[in-house]
Amino acid sequence: MTKQVAEKNRKQAQNAPLALVTAMQQLVLPLVAGIEATKGGLLAFVHQMGMLALQELLALDAAALAGPKGKHAMNRTHHHWGTTRTPLPLGGRNVVVERPRVRQKGGGEAELPTLEAFRHSDPMAARVLEQIVLGVSTRGYDRSLESVPDELETRGTSKSAASRALIDKTAEKLAEFVERSLADVAIVAMFIDAIEVGGKAVIVALGVTIDGTKVPLGLALGSTENHVVATDLLQGLLTRGLRVEDRLLFVIDGGKGTRKAILDVFGNRALIQRCQVHKMRNVREHLPEARRAYVQRQMRAAYKSTTFKTAKGLLQQLASWLESNGEDSAAASVREGLDETLTVLRLGLSKTLCRTFSTTNAIENMNGGIRRVGRNVKRWRGETMISRWVALGIAEAAKKFRRVKGHQQMSSLIAALRPNTKSVESDKKVA
Secondary structure, three states, X not given: OHHHHHHHHHHHHHHHHHHHHHHHHHHHHHHHHXXXXXXXXXXXXXXXXXXXXXXHHHHHHHHHHHOOOXXXXXXXXXXXXXXXXXXXXXXXXXXXXXXXEEEEOOOOEOOOHHHHHHHHHOOHHHHHHHHHHOOOOOOOOHHHOOOOOOOOOEEOOOHHHHHHHHHHHHHHHHHHHXXXXXXXXXXXXXXXXXXXXXXXXXXXXXXXXXXXXXXXXXXXXXXXXXXXXXXXXXXXXXXXXXXXXXXXXXXXXXXXXXHHHHHHHHHHHEEEEEOHHHHHHHHHHOOOHHHHHHHHXXXXXXXXXXXXXXXXXXXXXXXHHHHHOOOHHHHHHXXXXXXXXXXXXXXXXXXHHHHHHOOOHHHHHHHHHHHHHHHHOOOOOHHHHHHXXXXXXXXXXXXXXXXXXXXXXXXXXXXXXXXXXXXXXXXHHHO
16 A cells, blocks of 8 residues: 555656646746737837827927917918828838928928927938848848837838838948048057958958057958059058058058058058968968978967067978978968068067967958848849948947957057157057
């Protein structure tokens, strides 16, 4: 008998969690359904009350301009002029409302202050832009918005309307980016890199100010990352007022066209740092699989050296070893631009600043933002479209920018680039 009771208790204990789950489902599911129904009803109520309040405000505006409707007024400057149906932005779409019209005595319709304020309080183009950045396609834009009561007539959520709004907003972002003045931007370093978008090479520039703040500077498009396109980009920065009075540190991926453009435009004011990651990647491509890991370790060890002389000696030894083992192309790759991969060591920067300015990682992160924003574009239609989307990606990436790692030691970089500048003055600027 005792065994039967124990077995019964054991089965009850096993079934208890299942019974609890079933009971919770019976309790929670109606609650969730009720919440969803309440949400829909609440939104409908809010929209209804909002439309009534808006119509009341518009009526008050009309009365303020033309006097109470149906009453005689001396020296009247405006007249009531019936009503009309007007689309107004609301929650990313346009809703059609009935509003009063007011005519000026001398002719022409008068604007209602509340109407104009409402049009600018919830701009549809901004909402379209936000949704697209989050990954919504123009075709799915309508479904991404909150529902509105069926009795409200809505417009502007079709694919074509969303596309027009998107074009307008991205064109605005592009104009802001490529036309803004750079006269108030004081930089000590500049990252330059290229990204492929829509089959075109887009060269972008990212500046670093004296306090370590990252500032997107400009972009230029071309068929490849060549000298002409890079020169156009740099000349454009100077045309827009970028001040270059002392030496600048340029961090590049190693492209010969970009390097030539920098030297042509800035001459002896330019110090070039070749990206160490790109250099290791280039050397790796010249090696068989069996030797790649060893060579990569040796190059990393050299780049982590504390002095320029030590690092250069290690890299030269590695190049000699590669030659003695028949890897002539890899040895030539190590020697090519060797000094420019060690510029940060020659400047005597701290370890943190060396890591920051020895690679193009800072601008690569921005390029990643450009790729994320443009991931939904299925067909690129010309350079203007590419420029608009790149500018949008840069603007979105800039929202998450932080100062460069080691920004507390930026005074050492300033002192190395500008030896005649007192470190005390640099410290004050950084602070």
